[in-house]
Amino acid sequence: MHVPTMAEMMANGQTPEVLFWVGCAGSFDQRAQKITKAFATILHKVGINYAILGKEEMCTGDPARRAGNEFMFQMMAYQNIQTLNNYGIKKIVTACPHCFNILRNEYPELGGQYEVVHHTTLLQQLIDEGKIRLREGGSFKGKRITYHDSCYLGRANDIYDAPRKVLELLDAELVEMKRCRSKGLCCGAGGAQMFKEEEKGSTRINFERANEALDTAPNVIAAACPFCNTMLTDGVKNKEKEAEVQVLDVAELIAQSME
Amino acid sequence: MSYIQQILFVLAAGFAIWLFAGNIRKIRRNILLGKEEPYTDNPSQRWKNVFLLAFGQKKMFRNPLVAVMHFVVYAGFVIINIEVLEIFLDGVLGTHRLFAGWSGALYIFLINAFEWLAVGVILFCAIFLIRRNIIKLKRFISHDLDGWPRSDANYILITEIVLMILFLTLNASDTLLQQRGYGHYAEHTTGNFVFSQFLHPVLDGIGNGGLVGVERTCWWLHILGIFAFLNYLPYSKHLHILLAFPNAYYARLWPEGKIRNMPAIQHEVLYAMQPGLAPVNAVAPDKFGAKDVTDLSWRNLLDAYSCTECGRCSSACPASQTGKKLSPRKIMMATRDRTEDIGRNIDANGEFKDDGKTLLHDYISVEELRACTTCNACVEECPVSISPLEIILELRRSLIMDESNAPQEWNVMFSNVENNFAPWKFSPDERDKWAEEMQ
Ligand code: SF4
Ligand code: SF4
Numbered sequence: 001m002h003v004p005t006m007a008e009m010m011a012n013g014q015t016p017e018v019l020f021w022v023g024c025a026g027s028f029d030q031r032a033q034k035i036t037k038a039f040a041t042i043l044h045k046v047g048i049n050y051a052i053l054g055k056e057e058m059c060t061g062d063p064a065r066r067a068g069n070e071f072m073f074q075m076m077a078y079q080n081i082q083t084l085n086n087y088g089i090k091k092i093v094t095a096c097p098h099c100f101n102i103l104r105n106e107y108p109e110l111g112g113q114y115e116v117v118h119h120t121t122l123l124q125q126l127i128d129e130g131k132i133r134l135r136e137g138g139s140f141k142g143k144r145i146t147y148h149d150s151c152y153l154g155r156a157n158d159i160y161d162a163p164r165k166v167l168e169l170l171d172a173e174l175v176e177m178k179r180c181r182s183k184g185l186c187c188g189a190g191g192a193q194m195f196k197e198e199e200k201g202s203t204r205i206n207f208e209r210a211n212e213a214l215d216t217a218p219n220v221i222a223a224a225c226p227f228c229n230t231m232l233t234d235g236v237k238n239k240e241k242e243a244e245v246q247v248l249d250v251a252e253l254i255a256q257s258m259e
Numbered sequence: 260m261s262y263i264q265q266i267l268f269v270l271a272a273g274f275a276i277w278l279f280a281g282n283i284r285k286i287r288r289n290i291l292l293g294k295e296e297p298y299t300d301n302p303s304q305r306w307k308n309v310f311l312l313a314f315g316q317k318k319m320f321r322n323p324l325v326a327v328m329h330f331v332v333y334a335g336f337v338i339i340n341i342e343v344l345e346i347f348l349d350g351v352l353g354t355h356r357l358f359a360g361w362s363g364a365l366y367i368f369l370i371n372a373f374e375w376l377a378v379g380v381i382l383f384c385a386i387f388l389i390r391r392n393i394i395k396l397k398r399f400i401s402h403d404l405d406g407w408p409r410s411d412a413n414y415i416l417i418t419e420i421v422l423m424i425l426f427l428t429l430n431a432s433d434t435l436l437q438q439r440g441y442g443h444y445a446e447h448t449t450g451n452f453v454f455s456q457f458l459h460p461v462l463d464g465i466g467n468g469g470l471v472g473v474e475r476t477c478w479w480l481h482i483l484g485i486f487a488f489l490n491y492l493p494y495s496k497h498l499h500i501l502l503a504f505p506n507a508y509y510a511r512l513w514p515e516g517k518i519r520n521m522p523a524i525q526h527e528v529l530y531a532m533q534p535g536l537a538p539v540n541a542v543a544p545d546k547f548g549a550k551d552v553t554d555l556s557w558r559n560l561l562d563a564y565s566c567t568e569c570g571r572c573s574s575a576c577p578a579s580q581t582g583k584k585l586s587p588r589k590i591m592m593a594t595r596d597r598t599e600d601i602g603r604n605i606d607a608n609g610e611f612k613d614d615g616k617t618l619l620h621d622y623i624s625v626e627e628l629r630a631c632t633t634c635n636a637c638v639e640e641c642p643v644s645i646s647p648l649e650i651i652l653e654l655r656r657s658l659i660m661d662e663s664n665a666p667q668e669w670n671v672m673f674s675n676v677e678n679n680f681a682p683w684k685f686s687p688d689e690r691d692k693w694a695e696e697m698q
Contacts, residue, residue: 001697001698002697002698003691003694003697005691005694022690022691022693024681024682024683026693027681027685027689027690027691027692027693028681028683028685028689028690029683033693036693037693037696037697040694040697041697052691052694054690054691054694055687055688055690055691057680057690058680058681058687059676059680059681059682061676063672063676063682064672064673064676065518066518066633066652066655067655067659067665067669067672067673068548068652068655068656068657068658068659068660068665069659069660069665069673070521070524070547070548070656070660071524071527071528071660072673072676072677074521074524074525074527074528075528075677076676076680078528078529078532101514101516101517104514105513105514105516105517106517106518106520109520110520110525151632151633151634151635151636152516155515155516155634155635155636155638155639156514156515156516156635157514157515157516158514182639183321183575183636183639185577185580185636186577186632186634186636188577188632189632190632190633190634191631191632191633191634192669192672193632194682195668195669195671195672195682196629196666196668196669196672197666197668198583198630199578199583199584199585199626199629199630200582200583200584200626201578201581201582201583201630202581202582203581203582204581205577205578205581205632208577208580208581209577
């Protein structure tokens with residue numbers, strides 16, 4: 001399977017329908033790379049005409065901006081917007097809610113105006129259009145799945161239903177945590193916390209959240225953000241439940257069940 | 260006798276209103292110490308928010324039972340003010356039940372409705388007192404509220420109960436005097452009211468003269484209580500019954516995930532990248548983010564004055580809930596405290612005299628700011644459209660850009676972003692390695 005880059009497309013005089021913005025976690029983090037691969041596989045199987053920026057993609061500046069380093073954010077935004085506008089990008093899909101939020105809400109006033117969708121929304125559309133079909137009796141049939149709302153998808157952008165609708169297709173038993181949807185508890189990674197030790201406290205945020213997820217006695221904890229995924233995986237390991245409970249991205253669940 | 264009462268009333272009312280107006284002017288001045296920021300777009304959406312969020316208390320209905328109780332207390336408070344209008348006019352004009360003569364059956368219906376509300380207010384305020392002091396809900400026993408804020412909440416609830424009891428006793432003694440056909444009370448017979456009639460047996464033993472004394476005392480205490488309450492508001496979290504309305508009007512209309520842009524830095528970066536665009540006399544800003552309340556926007560300071568100290572934000576905050584020092588409620592209380600301190604400083608000195616303090620460090624610590632995950636739970640929960648997160652982010656900007664005060668790990672992250680275009684130390688050449696692996 002070949003993943004086309006914008007540069008190649010351009011050289012061949014082609015324009016993709018949508019740019020797949022991979023994000024730093026999806027590009028470099030070993031666990032998140034699997035999510036990226038799963039999503040690329042889905043795009044490929046469905047026959048969507050897409051491309052990535054490849055080596056030309058840069059950090060959106062989200063962790064820098066939220067830590068307080070506006071200079072660094074503006075530098076990154078400037079460079080990314082130049083690249084995106086040079087390629088004449090119209091539509092972007094990304095599997096990272098942080099990239100999604102910043103591209104959708106914060107780049108426009110800096111001159112970067114694109115239609116931005118999160119991968120769970122795109123997956124829901126593809127399902128609605130009948131383009132994604134799952135195997136009969138897929139591997140998650142009857143399994144208990146609990147979905148963890150990413151702050152940057154949920155509260156930040158009011159996307160609560162798309163990931164749940166996608167999960168419904170799996171014919172699994174969906175269970176909600178005590179704090180879900182707009183009341184969902186953060187995984188602890190946002191606001192650049194991913195890149196530093198937590199402040200002193202009685203417990204870690206990801207332990208608290210993973211415990212709440214485990215209280216639903218799930219087979220799978222579904223996430224829609226690479227950072228949530230890492231945080232929850234660590235929380236599950238802390239309870240030594242990693243043998244029984246998997247933490248998987250919505251895209252991985254679908255990719256593993258597709259025909 | 261009646262003239263003396265009229266004169267006393269006008270004096271008391273005038274004094275109360277004068278005092279209140281002065282306090283409100285000061286609060287307005289303090290809020291406008293903040294920096295300008297436009298919030299006037301889309302007026303139709305803004306009015307909708309006033310009706311939904313302020314009048315309708317939409318966010319409160321995330322917990323329907325509490326919402327209904329709070330709504331009754333609030334409606335009781337607001338609607339009974341129609342009755343206060345009558346009491347006020349009676350006071351000025353020396354009349355008694357001025358509206359009764361005009362509106363007959365409607366009047367009796369209204370007073371009965373007020374009595375229902377009064378009883379509702381007494382009941383629910385009692386429940387609120389129990390929740391705070393006996394059941395001790397977690398968000399009410401938090402250290403955020405130690406000292407004055409905790410007493411403040413209790414005082415208000417007790418005052419509301421007392422005012423409502425006075426209102427009912429007033430009606431009871433009045434209707435009893437009507438029954439007895441005593442003096443001017445007999446001129447407008449309203450008949451008994453739905454709840455106050457049950458107080459008749461208690462008052463029955465009192466002679467006519469004494470009963471007039473009871474009626475007058477209740478009347479005076481009730482209205483003086485309201486005047487006192489009015490002037491207590493500016494010192495209390497109960498200012499929210501007024502400021503919730505402008506705060507809803509000026510609600511942020513963009514997605515919660517979006518944070519305030521810094522055009523000054525945007526331009527500086529642009530000029531660095533494309534020097535040709537830089538104006539000849541471009542001056543770089545000398546200050547970034549907020550170190551003190553005067554660096555925040557007026558919108559943030561209006562937030563601070565509108566905070567009800569309810570703690571819904573901190574109950575939802577992942578940092579507060581896992582024992583970190585950060586509490587978004589405390590961020591709001593500290594911002595209000597600092598604004599008040601600056602206001603008092605200006606009152607005393609004519610203009611602000613440096614007191615060697617700033618919001619950052621002296622009122623809000625670095626440890627608190629560092630614990631925020633920018634999850635927006637506080638913003639989502641707040642019933643009066645406050646954003647503690649916006650203040651946290653502005654203070655973080657000052658810490659990083661003015662003071663270069665960052666944890667070592669963040670400095671590493673910044674330099675990775677700068678040199679490798681990713682927050683981790685990977686070579687940019689490996690960015691699409693995953694794609695090669697899929698070949
Ligand atoms: S945004 Fe920050 S302060 Fe607000 S709830 Fe989340 S962690 Fe707490
Ligand atoms: S900021 Fe809002 S939620 Fe938090 S204490 Fe104040 S009013 Fe309550």
